[in-house]
Amino acid sequence: MNKRIIDLKWAFVFFVKVTGFIPIMLFLRPKYYYPNKETKKEFKRTSCIIASNHSSLQDPFYLVSVMYFKRLSIVATKELFEGFKGLLFRGFRAIRIDKDAASLSTFKQVNNVIKDGHSVAVFPEGTTVHDKDEVINFKTGVILMSKLSKAPIYPLYLAKRKNIFQRYKIIIGERFDLDKLNLEGTIKEKQEKAAELLHAKELELQQKAEKLIK
Numbered sequence: 001m002n003k004r005i006i007d008l009k010w011a012f013v014f015f016v017k018v019t020g021f022i023p024i025m026l027f028l029r030p031k032y033y034y035p036n037k038e039t040k041k042e043f044k045r046t047s048c049i050i051a052s053n054h055s056s057l058q059d060p061f062y063l064v065s066v067m068y069f070k071r072l073s074i075v076a077t078k079e080l081f082e083g084f085k086g087l088l089f090r091g092f093r094a095i096r097i098d099k100d101a102a103s104l105s106t107f108k109q110v111n112n113v114i115k116d117g118h119s120v121a122v123f124p125e126g127t128t129v130h131d132k133d134e135v136i137n138f139k140t141g142v143i144l145m146s147k148l149s150k151a152p153i154y155p156l157y158l159a160k161r162k163n164i165f166q167r168y169k170i171i172i173g174e175r176f177d178l179d180k181l182n183l184e185g186t187i188k189e190k191q192e193k194a195a196e197l198l199h200a201k202e203l204e205l206q207q208k209a210e211k212l213i214k
Contacts, residue, residue, distance in 0.1 A: 010071055012091040017068055021179055028168035030066040030117045033208070039165050043172055044069050047117050049110075051142050051176075051198060052156045053206070054123035059158055063121055064092055066170055071118040075110070075145075095120065097141070107148050114149040124195070140191040142198070143178065147191075152177050155198060157205035157214055169212055 034040040050072070052063060060074045076094045080086065095109045110120050124142040146153050155173035174199055183190040 004043060010093060013064070013071070013093055016092075019069060020065065023189070024065045028066060030168045030170055032066075032090075032214070033169065033171045035172075039172065039174055042175065046119075046154075047114050047176075048119050048175075049114075049142060049146050049149070049151050049153045050119060050121040050156050051124050051153050052121060052158055053201065053202060054125050055158065055160050059123070060089075060094070060121070061092070062168065063158065066168065067121075068118075073109075073113045073118065073120050075120060075122045076105070081207065099141075103128070107145060110145045111149045111204060114151045120145070120149075124198070138186075140195045143191045143194045146178055155201040155205055157209050158203060159209040161210070162213065166213070169209060171209050172214075173201050173205050176201060 032040075032050075034043070041165050048062075050067075054058070055062045060076060064072050064074065071093075071189050074089070074092060074094045075087050077096050078096050078098050080089050080094070081096050095106060095113070096107045097103075122145065142153065145151075153176040154157075155176060157173075159169035159171065161168060178194055181194060181197065183193045185193065194201040
């Protein structure tokens with residue numbers, strides 16, 4: 001029997017997606033931008049790590065909603081697991097992380113999600129950047145998650161809407177494979193260099209987004 005159909009751990013996510021699909025689609029009217037048809041096809045069918053910018057507290061919920069074709073777990077800071085919002089994040093299968101001292105448990109959970117054929121979304125900036133024109137340097141945690149889970153990274157940019165009448169634009173970049181980088185140095189240096197390269201890819205997506213919303 002198909003495990004994806006009977007996996008009750010995703011029941012809340014499935015319920016929200018089914019009942020909220022039409023309202024969310026009408027409200028956001030998402031428009032997806034891919035660099036080419038091959039990336040579009042591969043992104044939709046590949047279990048991967050999505051590295052996204054983070055400009056508002058709604059980003060995790062919007063991202064899960066517009067990625068309706070994926071089962072997606074969000075990596076979220078431990079502060080977001082407190083109170084009522086904590087119930088929401090747990091219901092959405094979020095993975096808890098301490099951004100000051102990430103534990104082995106976080107990486108194991110990421111690996112388990114990938115092994116189950118699902119995907120994980122990470123906000124490598126490590127904080128909410130309210131200035132829509134800025135994408136701050138990426139932390140190396142996303143690189144280590146990719147390395148340990150052997151999952152490719154797809155950079156993604158969420159373009160902040162100026163008003164509710166604008167469509168919600170999602171710009172997806174090309175596949176980012178660590179094994180193809182051929183970096184030199186210590187393990188730490190390689191992770192830092194990879195994070196810098198991924199950050200550069202995100203900046204390219206930001207530039208594309210700025211042209212689209214003008």
